[in-house]
Protein backbone atom coordinates (compact mmCIF):
# COMPACT_ATOMS: atom_id res chain seq x y z
CA UNK A 1 0.00 0.00 0.00
CA UNK A 2 1.33 3.45 -0.91
CA UNK A 3 -0.24 6.57 0.51
CA UNK A 4 0.37 9.67 -1.56
CA UNK A 5 -1.45 12.87 -2.34
CA UNK A 6 -2.94 11.02 -5.36
CA UNK A 7 -4.19 8.15 -3.23
CA UNK A 8 -7.73 8.21 -1.86
CA UNK A 9 -7.59 6.98 1.70
CA UNK A 10 -10.53 4.68 2.38
CA UNK A 11 -11.28 3.84 5.98
CA UNK A 12 -14.01 1.44 7.08
CA UNK A 13 -15.31 1.59 10.63
CA UNK A 14 -17.03 -1.56 11.86
CA UNK A 15 -19.29 -0.66 14.78
CA UNK A 16 -20.69 2.84 14.53
CA UNK A 17 -21.65 3.30 18.17
CA UNK A 18 -20.27 6.03 20.39
CA UNK A 19 -16.60 5.12 19.81
CA UNK A 20 -16.92 4.28 16.09
CA UNK A 21 -18.92 7.39 15.24
CA UNK A 22 -16.65 9.67 17.26
CA UNK A 23 -13.60 8.15 15.51
CA UNK A 24 -15.31 8.97 12.19
CA UNK A 25 -15.84 12.56 13.31
CA UNK A 26 -12.22 12.92 14.47
CA UNK A 27 -10.90 11.54 11.17
CA UNK A 28 -13.01 14.02 9.21
CA UNK A 29 -12.00 16.98 11.37
CA UNK A 30 -8.33 16.06 10.90
CA UNK A 31 -8.75 15.57 7.12
CA UNK A 32 -7.36 12.04 7.33
CA UNK A 33 -9.87 10.27 5.11
CA UNK A 34 -11.32 10.64 1.62
CA UNK A 35 -13.73 7.69 1.70
CA UNK A 36 -15.35 6.72 4.96
CA UNK A 37 -17.72 3.79 5.28
CA UNK A 38 -19.61 2.89 8.45
CA UNK A 39 -20.58 -0.76 8.91
CA UNK A 40 -22.75 -1.75 11.82
CA UNK A 41 -25.14 -4.43 13.03
CA UNK A 42 -27.53 -1.55 13.61
CA UNK A 43 -27.78 -0.47 9.96
CA UNK A 44 -30.27 2.36 10.39
CA UNK A 45 -28.20 3.91 13.16
CA UNK A 46 -25.10 3.80 10.92
CA UNK A 47 -27.12 5.48 8.16
CA UNK A 48 -28.09 8.25 10.55
CA UNK A 49 -24.47 8.72 11.64
CA UNK A 50 -23.30 8.87 8.00
CA UNK A 51 -25.96 11.49 7.22
CA UNK A 52 -25.10 13.61 10.25
CA UNK A 53 -21.36 13.43 9.48
CA UNK A 54 -22.03 14.29 5.81
CA UNK A 55 -24.06 17.36 6.73
CA UNK A 56 -21.03 18.78 8.55
CA UNK A 57 -18.75 18.38 5.54
CA UNK A 58 -19.33 21.96 4.43
CA UNK A 59 -17.41 23.05 7.54
CA UNK A 60 -14.73 20.35 7.33
CA UNK A 61 -13.04 18.65 4.37
CA UNK A 62 -14.50 16.91 1.34
CA UNK A 63 -14.95 13.16 1.78
CA UNK A 64 -17.35 10.49 0.61
CA UNK A 65 -19.23 9.13 3.61
CA UNK A 66 -21.76 6.31 3.55
CA UNK A 67 -23.13 3.42 5.57
CA UNK A 68 -22.20 0.21 3.86
CA UNK A 69 -21.41 -3.42 4.22
CA UNK A 70 -18.42 -5.76 4.27
CA UNK A 71 -17.80 -5.73 0.47
CA UNK A 72 -16.91 -2.02 0.94
CA UNK A 73 -13.85 -3.19 2.89
CA UNK A 74 -12.32 -4.52 -0.32
CA UNK A 75 -10.62 -1.20 -1.15
CA UNK A 76 -10.06 -0.03 2.39
CA UNK A 77 -6.59 0.95 3.58
CA UNK A 78 -7.51 0.81 7.25
CA UNK A 79 -10.39 -0.92 9.00
CA UNK A 80 -11.19 0.27 12.49
CA UNK A 81 -13.06 -2.30 14.58
CA UNK A 82 -15.10 -0.69 17.35
CA UNK A 83 -17.99 -3.16 17.28
CA UNK A 84 -19.12 -4.64 20.52
CA UNK A 85 -20.57 -4.09 23.87
CA UNK A 86 -19.12 -1.37 26.08
CA UNK A 87 -18.13 -1.74 29.72
CA UNK A 88 -20.97 -1.38 32.18
CA UNK A 89 -20.29 0.68 35.31
CA UNK A 90 -18.09 -1.42 37.61
CA UNK A 91 -17.47 -4.07 34.96
CA UNK A 92 -13.84 -4.97 34.20
CA UNK A 93 -12.60 -5.05 30.61
CA UNK A 94 -11.97 -8.77 30.96
CA UNK A 95 -15.65 -9.33 31.87
CA UNK A 96 -16.47 -8.07 28.41
CA UNK A 97 -14.26 -10.66 26.79
CA UNK A 98 -16.64 -13.45 25.93
CA UNK A 99 -19.39 -11.13 24.70
CA UNK A 100 -17.05 -9.28 22.38
CA UNK A 101 -15.03 -12.30 21.23
CA UNK A 102 -18.27 -13.75 19.83
CA UNK A 103 -18.81 -10.54 17.85
CA UNK A 104 -15.23 -10.67 16.51
CA UNK A 105 -15.72 -14.28 15.47
CA UNK A 106 -18.48 -12.97 13.22
CA UNK A 107 -16.85 -9.68 12.07
CA UNK A 108 -13.22 -10.57 11.30
CA UNK A 109 -13.87 -13.41 8.81
CA UNK A 110 -16.22 -11.09 6.93
CA UNK A 111 -13.49 -8.44 6.66
CA UNK A 112 -10.75 -10.79 5.44
CA UNK A 113 -13.16 -12.28 2.92
CA UNK A 114 -12.90 -8.94 1.10
CA UNK A 115 -9.36 -7.79 1.90
CA UNK A 116 -6.14 -9.18 3.33
CA UNK A 117 -4.19 -5.99 2.59
CA UNK A 118 -5.84 -3.49 4.93
CA UNK A 119 -4.46 -2.58 8.32
CA UNK A 120 -6.86 -3.67 11.04
CA UNK A 121 -7.06 -1.27 13.97
CA UNK A 122 -8.80 -2.86 16.95
CA UNK A 123 -10.41 -0.62 19.56
CA UNK A 124 -13.03 -2.87 21.19
CA UNK A 125 -12.22 -4.04 24.72
CA UNK A 126 -10.49 -5.97 26.08
CA UNK A 127 -8.33 -4.58 23.33
CA UNK A 128 -5.14 -6.63 23.85
CA UNK A 129 -6.92 -9.99 23.86
CA UNK A 130 -9.06 -8.97 20.88
CA UNK A 131 -5.99 -7.76 18.97
CA UNK A 132 -4.47 -11.22 19.42
CA UNK A 133 -7.79 -12.86 18.56
CA UNK A 134 -8.10 -10.73 15.40
CA UNK A 135 -4.59 -11.65 14.27
CA UNK A 136 -5.33 -15.34 14.85
CA UNK A 137 -8.65 -15.30 12.99
CA UNK A 138 -7.49 -13.02 10.17
CA UNK A 139 -4.28 -14.95 9.43
CA UNK A 140 -2.54 -11.83 8.11
CA UNK A 141 0.94 -10.57 9.11
CA UNK A 142 0.99 -9.45 12.75
CA UNK A 143 2.25 -5.96 11.83
CA UNK A 144 -1.05 -5.37 10.02
CA UNK A 145 -3.07 -5.91 13.20
CA UNK A 146 -2.82 -3.01 15.63
CA UNK A 147 -4.67 -2.52 18.90
CA UNK A 148 -5.22 1.00 20.21
CA UNK A 149 -3.67 -0.46 23.36
CA UNK A 150 -2.26 2.07 25.81
CA UNK A 151 -2.25 4.98 23.36
CA UNK A 152 -5.03 6.47 25.47
CA UNK A 153 -3.46 5.57 28.83
CA UNK A 154 -0.20 7.19 27.75
CA UNK A 155 -2.14 10.33 26.80
CA UNK A 156 -3.90 10.30 30.17
CA UNK A 157 -0.60 9.84 32.03
CA UNK A 158 1.01 12.73 30.14
CA UNK A 159 -2.05 14.89 30.76
CA UNK A 160 -1.87 14.21 34.51
CA UNK A 161 1.90 14.73 34.69
CA UNK A 162 1.45 17.88 32.64
CA UNK A 163 -1.06 19.18 35.18
CA UNK A 164 1.29 18.27 38.04
CA UNK A 165 4.27 20.09 36.54
CA UNK A 166 2.26 22.84 34.76
CA UNK A 167 3.60 21.71 31.40
CA UNK A 168 1.61 20.78 28.33
CA UNK A 169 1.26 16.99 27.82
CA UNK A 170 3.26 16.90 24.56
CA UNK A 171 6.33 18.13 26.44
CA UNK A 172 6.12 15.25 28.92
CA UNK A 173 7.78 12.01 27.79
CA UNK A 174 6.36 9.04 29.63
CA UNK A 175 4.66 5.81 28.62
CA UNK A 176 2.10 3.35 29.81
CA UNK A 177 2.96 -0.15 28.59
CA UNK A 178 1.48 -3.63 28.96
CA UNK A 179 -2.26 -4.20 29.23
CA UNK A 180 -4.86 -1.54 28.45
CA UNK A 181 -6.37 -2.42 31.80
CA UNK A 182 -5.68 -3.04 35.44
CA UNK A 183 -2.15 -4.47 35.12
CA UNK A 184 -0.77 -1.65 32.96
CA UNK A 185 2.76 -0.49 33.83
CA UNK A 186 4.34 2.96 34.02
CA UNK A 187 8.12 2.63 33.54
CA UNK A 188 9.02 5.63 35.71
CA UNK A 189 12.74 5.08 35.13
CA UNK A 190 12.25 6.33 31.55
CA UNK A 191 9.87 9.23 32.20
CA UNK A 192 11.39 12.62 31.52
CA UNK A 193 10.82 16.27 30.75
CA UNK A 194 13.38 18.01 28.53
CA UNK A 195 15.60 14.92 28.69
CA UNK A 196 15.69 15.13 32.50
CA UNK A 197 14.37 12.22 34.56
CA UNK A 198 11.34 13.28 36.58
CA UNK A 199 12.96 12.88 40.01
CA UNK A 200 15.86 15.09 38.97
CA UNK A 201 13.59 17.49 37.07
CA UNK A 202 11.69 18.13 40.30
CA UNK A 203 14.89 18.84 42.23
CA UNK A 204 16.14 21.29 39.61
CA UNK A 205 12.89 22.96 38.63
CA UNK A 206 10.47 22.44 41.52
CA UNK A 207 7.40 20.22 41.84
CA UNK A 208 9.31 17.15 42.98
CA UNK A 209 7.46 13.91 42.24
CA UNK A 210 7.76 11.68 45.30
CA UNK A 211 6.75 8.02 45.54
CA UNK A 212 3.29 8.92 46.85
CA UNK A 213 2.58 11.31 43.97
CA UNK A 214 3.82 8.74 41.45
CA UNK A 215 1.50 6.06 42.85
CA UNK A 216 -1.42 8.47 42.84
CA UNK A 217 -0.84 9.53 39.22
CA UNK A 218 -0.41 5.91 38.06
CA UNK A 219 -3.62 4.92 39.91
CA UNK A 220 -5.56 7.84 38.46
CA UNK A 221 -4.36 6.93 34.98
CA UNK A 222 -5.42 3.30 35.50
CA UNK A 223 -8.87 4.21 36.83
CA UNK A 224 -9.53 7.13 34.45
CA UNK A 225 -11.95 5.18 32.22
CA UNK A 226 -13.95 3.99 35.25
CA UNK A 227 -14.22 7.54 36.54
CA UNK A 228 -15.54 8.80 33.18
CA UNK A 229 -17.91 5.83 32.76
CA UNK A 230 -19.29 6.37 36.29
CA UNK A 231 -20.15 9.95 35.39
CA UNK A 232 -21.29 9.81 31.73
CA UNK A 233 -21.69 6.11 30.91
CA UNK A 234 -18.90 5.72 28.35
CA UNK A 235 -15.65 7.19 27.05
CA UNK A 236 -15.27 8.16 23.40
CA UNK A 237 -13.70 11.58 22.74
CA UNK A 238 -10.18 10.80 23.95
CA UNK A 239 -10.06 7.34 22.35
CA UNK A 240 -11.27 8.83 19.06
CA UNK A 241 -8.48 11.41 19.21
CA UNK A 242 -6.00 8.59 19.90
CA UNK A 243 -7.30 6.45 17.04
CA UNK A 244 -7.07 9.36 14.65
CA UNK A 245 -3.46 9.90 15.76
CA UNK A 246 -2.64 6.26 14.92
CA UNK A 247 -4.38 6.64 11.54
CA UNK A 248 -2.31 9.77 10.89
CA UNK A 249 0.92 7.90 11.64
CA UNK A 250 -0.12 5.20 9.15
CA UNK A 251 -1.45 7.36 6.33
CA UNK A 252 1.43 9.86 6.55
CA UNK A 253 3.98 7.03 6.80
CA UNK A 254 5.44 8.78 9.83
CA UNK A 255 7.55 6.18 11.65
CA UNK A 256 6.06 7.63 14.83
CA UNK A 257 6.56 5.93 18.17
CA UNK A 258 3.19 5.09 19.73
CA UNK A 259 2.21 2.71 22.52
CA UNK A 260 -0.03 0.49 20.43
CA UNK A 261 -0.81 -3.15 21.08
CA UNK A 262 0.55 -5.88 18.83
CA UNK A 263 1.89 -9.40 18.87
CA UNK A 264 5.04 -9.61 21.00
CA UNK A 265 7.36 -12.52 20.35
CA UNK A 266 10.66 -13.08 22.12
CA UNK A 267 11.10 -9.75 23.93
CA UNK A 268 11.30 -9.53 27.73
CA UNK A 269 10.80 -13.31 27.78
CA UNK A 270 7.29 -12.89 26.31
CA UNK A 271 5.72 -14.81 23.50
CA UNK A 272 2.31 -15.33 21.91
CA UNK A 273 0.72 -12.33 23.55
CA UNK A 274 -0.47 -8.93 22.33
CA UNK A 275 0.23 -5.92 24.51
CA UNK A 276 1.47 -2.37 24.22
CA UNK A 277 5.07 -1.31 23.94
CA UNK A 278 6.40 1.79 22.21
CA UNK A 279 6.28 0.77 18.54
CA UNK A 280 7.22 2.37 15.25
CA UNK A 281 4.08 2.96 13.20
CA UNK A 282 4.14 3.69 9.48
CA UNK A 283 2.20 2.83 6.32
CA UNK A 284 2.92 -0.88 6.81
CA UNK A 285 1.30 -0.82 10.25
CA UNK A 286 3.67 -1.81 13.05
CA UNK A 287 7.15 -1.63 11.56
CA UNK A 288 8.94 -2.48 14.80
CA UNK A 289 8.27 -3.03 18.48
CA UNK A 290 10.95 -1.28 20.52
CA UNK A 291 12.97 -2.83 23.33
CA UNK A 292 13.33 -0.58 26.39
CA UNK A 293 15.99 -0.56 29.13
CA UNK A 294 13.45 -1.43 31.84
CA UNK A 295 14.52 -1.90 35.45
CA UNK A 296 14.10 -5.47 36.82
CA UNK A 297 10.93 -4.49 38.73
CA UNK A 298 9.41 -2.80 35.65
CA UNK A 299 10.22 -5.91 33.64
CA UNK A 300 8.54 -8.10 36.32
CA UNK A 301 5.45 -5.87 36.19
CA UNK A 302 5.34 -6.14 32.38
CA UNK A 303 5.60 -9.93 32.60
CA UNK A 304 2.78 -9.98 35.16
CA UNK A 305 0.67 -7.88 32.77
CA UNK A 306 1.46 -10.28 29.92
CA UNK A 307 0.46 -13.28 32.06
CA UNK A 308 -2.93 -11.68 32.74
CA UNK A 309 -3.55 -11.18 29.01
CA UNK A 310 -2.27 -14.69 28.20
CA UNK A 311 -4.69 -16.18 30.74
CA UNK A 312 -7.56 -14.40 28.97
CA UNK A 313 -6.29 -15.58 25.58
CA UNK A 314 -6.33 -19.13 26.97
CA UNK A 315 -9.95 -18.64 28.02
CA UNK A 316 -10.71 -18.21 24.32
CA UNK A 317 -8.75 -21.36 23.56
CA UNK A 318 -6.77 -19.53 20.88
CA UNK A 319 -3.16 -19.60 22.09
Ligand code: NAD
Pocket residue numbers: 014015016017018019020039040041042045082083084085086087096100103106107123124125126127148149152180234235236239
Ligand atom coordinates in the same frame (compact mmCIF):
# COMPACT_ATOMS: atom_id res chain seq x y z
P1 NAD B 1 -21.69 1.19 21.65
O1 NAD B 1 -22.62 0.21 22.29
O2 NAD B 1 -22.06 2.64 21.64
O3 NAD B 1 -21.42 0.77 20.14
C1 NAD B 1 -21.12 -0.53 19.76
C2 NAD B 1 -21.49 -0.68 18.30
O4 NAD B 1 -21.13 -1.97 17.86
C3 NAD B 1 -22.99 -0.51 18.03
O5 NAD B 1 -23.17 0.43 16.99
C4 NAD B 1 -23.42 -1.90 17.58
O6 NAD B 1 -24.46 -1.83 16.60
C5 NAD B 1 -22.13 -2.42 16.97
N1 NAD B 1 -22.12 -3.87 16.89
C6 NAD B 1 -22.42 -4.78 17.85
N2 NAD B 1 -22.31 -6.03 17.36
C7 NAD B 1 -21.91 -5.91 16.07
C8 NAD B 1 -21.62 -6.82 15.03
N3 NAD B 1 -21.72 -8.15 15.24
N4 NAD B 1 -21.26 -6.34 13.84
C9 NAD B 1 -21.15 -5.02 13.62
N5 NAD B 1 -21.41 -4.08 14.56
C10 NAD B 1 -21.79 -4.53 15.77
O7 NAD B 1 -20.27 0.97 22.36
P2 NAD B 1 -19.07 2.03 22.38
O8 NAD B 1 -19.21 2.93 23.56
O9 NAD B 1 -18.95 2.62 21.02
O10 NAD B 1 -17.83 1.07 22.67
C11 NAD B 1 -17.36 0.16 21.69
C12 NAD B 1 -16.17 -0.61 22.21
O11 NAD B 1 -15.05 0.27 22.35
C13 NAD B 1 -16.39 -1.22 23.61
O12 NAD B 1 -15.85 -2.52 23.65
C14 NAD B 1 -15.61 -0.30 24.52
O13 NAD B 1 -15.20 -0.94 25.72
C15 NAD B 1 -14.44 0.02 23.62
N6 NAD B 1 -13.63 1.17 24.03
C16 NAD B 1 -12.29 1.01 23.90
C17 NAD B 1 -11.43 2.02 24.28
C18 NAD B 1 -9.94 1.80 24.17
O14 NAD B 1 -9.14 2.59 24.69
N7 NAD B 1 -9.51 0.75 23.50
C19 NAD B 1 -11.95 3.22 24.79
C20 NAD B 1 -13.33 3.36 24.86
C21 NAD B 1 -14.16 2.31 24.49
